[in-house]
Amino acid sequence: MMGQEHIRNLNLMDGSNIAGIFEPDGNMRQDAATIAPNAKFVSSIQELLEIKSLDCIVIASPNHCHLSQFEEIFKTRPLPLMIEKPLFTNPADKARISYLLKHYPAPVWVAMEYRYMPPIAYLLDNMEAAAGNISMVSIKEHRFPFLSKVNNWNRFNQNSGGTFVEKCCHFFDLMRLITKSEAKLVMALAGQATNHKDEIYDGKVPDIDDHGYVLIEFENGMKGMLELCMFAEGSRFQEEISVIGEFGKIEALVPGPGRFWQHPVLPAPLPQVIISPRSSEGLRIIDLPVDEALLAAGDHNGATFYQHMRFAEAITNKSNVDVTLQDGSAAVRIAFAAQQSASEGRAIKL
Numbered sequence: 618m619m620g621q622e623h624i625r626n627l628n629l630m631d632g633s634n635i636a637g638i639f640e641p642d643g644n645m646r647q648d649a650a651t652i653a654p655n656a657k658f659v660s661s662i663q664e665l666l667e668i669k670s671l672d673c674i675v676i677a678s679p680n681h682c683h684l685s686q687f688e689e690i691f692k693t694r695p696l697p698l699m700i701e702k703p704l705f706t707n708p709a710d711k712a713r714i715s716y717l718l719k720h721y722p723a724p725v726w727v728a729m730e731y732r733y734m735p736p737i738a739y740l741l742d743n744m745e746a747a748a749g750n751i752s753m754v755s756i757k758e759h760r761f762p763f764l765s766k767v768n769n770w771n772r773f774n775q776n777s778g779g780t781f782v783e784k785c786c787h788f789f790d791l792m793r794l795i796t797k798s799e800a801k802l803v804m805a806l807a808g809q810a811t812n813h814k815d816e817i818y819d820g821k822v823p824d825i826d827d828h829g830y831v832l833i834e835f836e837n838g839m840k841g842m843l844e845l846c847m848f849a850e851g852s853r854f855q856e857e858i859s860v861i862g863e864f865g866k867i868e869a870l871v872p873g874p875g876r877f878w879q880h881p882v883l884p885a886p887l888p889q890v891i892i893s894p895r896s897s898e899g900l901r902i903i904d905l906p907v908d909e910a911l912l913a914a915g916d917h918n919g920a921t922f923y924q925h926m927r928f929a930e931a932i933t934n935k936s937n938v939d940v941t942l943q944d945g946s947a948a949v950r951i952a953f954a955a956q957q958s959a960s961e962g963r964a965i966k967l
Contacts, residue, residue: 637658
């Protein structure tokens with residue numbers, strides 16, 4: 618599913634070509650063939666790596682496959698790589714990621730596409746001018762439930778890493794980017810209130826949380842808060858990000874996927890940034906519409922396209938990637954701490 622979004626966005630880029638696809642699922646393979654008709658479909662990672670024309674690889678498999686596929690590519694043909702988040706789903710695998718971080722010889726980009734959503738990118742570029750010295754970061758995501766995926770892998774913590782790992786790595790990455798600091802204390806509450814409770818797979822009921830709160834203290838004293846609800850798909854905005862400092866507040870408001878907007882009268886909302894100085898007379902509301910072709914190519918407000926453009930630039934110009942293995946690992950580390958805090962009912966020191 619996410620792999621197809623990558624394909625659709627790559628199809629919009631001049632000079633890109635989908636040379637090969639490894640997709641074990643028959644239905645997904647058929648869908649991919651309709652949007653990448655010239656691609657060679659292969660039966661293994663090894664066969665994929667034998668395609669001589671490859672310049673880079675995108676890993677968009679189920680979460681629990683990311684690390685082993687990463688390692689297989691490393692051992693066989695370590696090409697430039699974009700790998701979907703999360704990097705890994707078990708805290709015990711941190712040493713494996715650390716080894717790859719030290720020894721992988723080609724650029725690796727962790728796909729934290731939320732950085733590139735136009736309102737969030739605007740916030741990141743203007744937050745210091747708007748807010749001054751930043752003290753607080755708040756991220757709220759009110760969204761649709763987990764979608765159906767191949768073999769329902771995302772219904773269980775053992776595959777996804779847990780909801781804070783699967784769905785919230787992006788947000789912990791943004792908090793690190795905004796605060797320019799690392800988390801030192803994490804506190805969380807979470808639960809499964811509504812979603813998937815009447816589903817059964819191989820005799821097992823899904824155990825993934827559908828809502829929660831996370832509080833984070835960073836090493837530089839800044840505070841972060843995450844609010845997640847996965848049974849609020851009727852919300853006008855899916856993500857609301859607030860950065861507050863001595864001068865005031867800047868907010869990024871991001872609509873959910875247009876295909877989920879069903880109001881009979883009101884049009885789908887535009888992405889917005891709101892700048893609120895401490896004196897309200899300076900309030901500004903900025904609409905940031907996204908190109909319709911980019912909206913049609915995926916569910917992330919054009920971010921996947923902009924991310925691939927930056928990745929292509931990094932490969933072509935041999936420049937640094939924006940989102941490193943270290944960034945991806947640090948975001949997962951916060952997510953694991955949130956999972957542990959919610960499970961054990963205590964604050965976790967990092």
